[in-house]
Amino acid sequence: MATPLPDTHALAIPSPPAQAPGLAPWRIALRLALRCLRPTPRETRSTAPASTLGGAASIVLPIMTAYLPLLLATFAIDGLIMGFFVWAFHSKALGKYRIMDERPMKVAKKTQILVMGFNLVFSVGVTFGTLYLLADRLMTTVETPVWLIALQAVGVLVVYDFIYYGAHRLMHNKKLMRYVHGVHHRARYPSALESLYLSPIETFVGLALLVIATLMIGPVHVYALAAAFFVYSTMNIMVHSGLLFPNPLMKPFNALAKKHFHHHWDHFDKNFSSLTPLPDLLFRSAF
Ligand SMILES: [Zn+2]
Ligand SMILES: [Zn+2]
Secondary structure: OOOOOOOHHHHOOOOOOOOOOOOOHHHHHHHHHHHOOOOOOOOOHHHOOOOHHHHHHHHHHHHHHHHHHHHHHHHHHHHHHHHHHHHHHHOOOOHHHEOOOOOOOOOOHHHHHHHHHHHHHHHHHHHHHHHHHHHHHHEEOOOOOHHHHHHHHHHHHHHHHHHHHHHHHHHOOHHHHHHHHHHHHOOOOOOHHHHHOOOHHHHHHHHHHHHHHHHHHOOEEHHHHHHHHHHHHHHHHHOOOOEOOOOHHHHHHHHHHHHHHHHHHOOOOOOOOOOOOHHHHHOOOOO
16 A cells, blocks of 8 residues: 655745844944934935936936035145145244154155155045045935034044044054055154155045945935045144144144154054044053
């Protein structure tokens, strides 16, 4: 007599319910925190109306129209700030506020001008290129409360400060120091001008990290990114000023300038962050 076949339905083991890819609790918390800073669902080119060119342009154009004047104003103000600090550093009247006596870089003037000039043009090019490619992914013109714009700007800067801290520490690795970051450290006692004395790779990495920080939170309001970019670029000049001003209002900037001076002069293994002392304090690399 033939053995009856087993009832496949009776033996079937129910498959476990589909699960979302496992995420560590801290990553879920971070994602939720970053998402809170988004005011509205993302506007992207893919959600644009069918008339492709018109759709994309209708999203990107208002963003560019609002952002470009602010970006150009930032470049102009930073140019004036840079000019003032360089003049103050070398002047008789304000030279007394230098952290220490001048120690010119041991690099030919021609090379210095070439490197700084290239970095200036390159960073402006990368900034405009990024805007052209990612404007609608980075920014929105959707009406946003002022407090949220401020929170977005602070959020971008805090995230940037921490990821830059990690990247800067990594750049102190022997090989990266030799081929990339060592260029910047040729300036043992920098002035504001030497904030531009970098390997172009480092210039690109700095800007890319700001873009990554914005993408992690954003799209943020146009004013939030404009404010974050202003702080990012201005602080980069100020921490290299090599000056300590007696005005009490300048105290926080003096502290950051001194901190970065030590990173260049005698404590290469300390003070890696660029905007706040927070990452250095947290990871015990503050001097
Ligand atoms: Zn360094
Ligand atoms: Zn520096």
